[in-house]
Amino acid sequence: MYLRSTPRRNKDGSVVRYLQLAHNAWDPATKRSKVQVIYNFGRDDASSREALVRLVASAIKSLDPDQILAAAADGLEFVDSRPLGGVWVLDGLWRELEIDKTFQRMRVDGGLDASAERVLFALVANRALASSPDLSAARWVNEDVFIEDLPATTEDACHRVAGWLCEVSHKLEEEVFHRVVDRLDLEVDLLFFESSREGPRPARGSSQDAGGSEKLKGAGKSGFSCVGPPRTGHEPRESVIGMAATRTGVPLRVWSWPGCTDDAEMIRQAKDEMKGWTLSRVIWTADRACPAAANRFALHQDDDHHYIIGEKLRSGTAEADAALSRQGRYQRVAANLRVKEVHIAVDERFVICCDAKTAQQDAETRAGLVEELAELIDDTDRLSFAERTDLHMEISARPEMYRYLRVTTSGLLRIDVKAVKTEENLDGKYLVRTTDLELPAEEIALGYMHLRTLESGWRDLLADLRPIWSRGETSVRAHLMLTWLATLLVRIAENRTGLPWPRLQRELDRIKLGTFAARAGILRQRTEITEEQRDLLAALALTPPPRILQIIPASR
Secondary structure (H helix, E strand, O other), X not given: OEEEEEEEEOOOOOEEEEEEEEEEEEEOOOOEEXXXXXXXXXXOOHHHHHHHHXXXXXXXXXXXXXXXXXXXXXXXXXXEEEEOHHHHHHHHHHHHOOHHHHHHHHHOOOOXXXXXXXXXXXXXXXXXXXXXXHHHHHHHHHHOOOOOOOOOOXXXXXXXXXXXXXXXHHHHHHHHHHHHHHHHOOOOOEEEEEEEEEOOOOOOOOHHHHOOOOOOOOOOOOOOOOEOOOOOOOOOEOEEEEEEEOOOOOEEEEEEEEOOOOHHHHHHHHHHHOHHHOOOEEEEEEOOOOOOHHHHHHHOOOOOEEEEEEEEHHHOOHHXXXXXXXXXXXXXXXXXXXXXXXXXXXXXXXXXXXXXHHHHHHHHHHHHHHHHHHHHHOOOOOOOHHHHHHHHHHHHOOHHHHOOEEEOOXXXXXXXXXXXXXXXXXXXXXXXXXXXXXXXXXXXXXXXXXXXXXXXXHHHHHHOOOOOOOOOHHHHHHHHHHHHHHHHHHHHHHHHHOOOHHHHHHHHOOOEEEEEEEOOEXXXXXXXXXXXXXXXXXXXXXXXXXXXXXXXXXXX
C-alpha cells in the first residue's frame, strides 16, 4: 500500500496533481500487476496534506517504535555514537598552529607514510582527552572517538610515530615555537622557565594515595616518574622535568633529565639551548624544592636573566617569617589572586600571593585531616600509655596530619586548636622572591601563578600514565613530547575561554557524533549544538562541525 500522486493537465496548460491511496493487486486474467485505488484524497493542496497527517498520526499508534523507525528511515540503522567536540577543538587548534603542515614537511625525511601526521595528532589528543598508555591509544582511536582522516590505526603505527617524534624533537620544538608565536601573537619578550624534581607517586586507590587511616606509614611524595625498572616492587627513580612558557602559561619547550642531574648543570644546558630564541628576557622560576643559594646564583649568572622562586609561608625560613611580620594591604590583581609586596632585602623583591581557589582547597583538605584525626584519637583516653604511644608514632608518619596533634603532659592525645588556627591564616598564601627589580608585582604574581596552573595541568595529563615503565631515554622523550603538545593545545583553549580544561572538555564532549547505516551507505551526523557550546566554539575562534560530517556510499 502506498500514496500515489497523479497529474492532470487543464485546458489552459496548467498541471494539477491528485493524491490517492493505492496498492498493487495481481490480475490473474492479464497475468500482471494492476493498480487499485483504495481512497481518493483529492487535489494535492493544504487540506489534503492535513488529512494525510491525521491519517499517519492515527496509524502509528498501532506500531512499535522500531517499526516506525524502520518505515521512516527505509532501513536506516543507528549503529554508533562517539564524543566529537573535544577532538574537533584540538584538531582545529592543531591546524590553526599549522603543526600538521610542519610535521608533514618533516615526516618525509623520516620515511613515514602520509597517515603519520594523523596518528601523531591522535596520540596528542589521547593525552588531552583520555591519558591512556600507548598500548591502548590505538584502541581509543578505533573504538572511542572519531578522528578525521584516521578511521583506524595500530599499536605499531603509534610506536613508530612516537619513536620518530623523539628523533626530531628539538627541530619540532623550534618550528612549533615560531608557529605559535606568529599565529597567536604571543608576548615572548619575557619567557618563564620552570623545573620540578619529582619522585615516585603512589598508585591510585592505594592507602598512600587516598590518605586512609588504616595504613598511616609510608605516604610517598606526589610526582611523576620517567625512568624506572620494569619489575614490580622496584620504585622508579626520581626525574627532573623543565618547561619554558610564556607569561600566560603557554608551554613552548620541554626538557627532561635523570633525577641525579645537578640543578646548576640543568640550568646551564637550558640556557645554552635557548640562546637562539631571540628573547630579550628570561625569568627562571622554581618552587621551594630549589631554594639553595648556589642554585639561585646559577639562575642569576647572566645579567639579563632573573629568577622567581616561590615557597609556602609555612616553610619556616627567615624570609617567610620576616614576610609574615610585615603589615600592609593586599591588592587584587585577578579574580582569585591578591598580592602584597614586602621589603625584606635590597637585592631581592618579595611578594606575598594569596590565591582564593588554593585557599579553599587548603581549607577543605585541613578539615578532612582534622576530622580524620579526631576519629583516630576519639576515646583513646581509656587506652594504656603504651597503646597511645604506638598510635602517636603511627600518626607521626603522616606529617600533614601530625601538625594538628597535641600531646598533653599526661600523654593524652588532643586536637591542637592553636595549630589549626595558625594554618587557617596561611591558606592559599605563597611567598614569591625575585631578583628582577623592575617587573611589576602584579606580573611577578601572575607569571608565577600561570606556571603553577601549567604544572598542575601537566600533572593531570600525566596522572593516568604513571609510572612510565621506560624502555630507555627515547621512550621517555616521546612521552614528554606528546604531553607537551597536548598541554600546548589545552593551555591555548583555557586562555581563550577562561575555563579549566576538565570543565571545557566535559561540555564539548556533549557534542556527539552518531553513525547511521543504511542500504545506500553510512552517514555520520552530529547532535544539535547548544547555545553554550556555540559560545565556547566562538571564543576558541573555531567553526562548529558540520551537521552531516561524513557520507560513505555503499560499495557496489
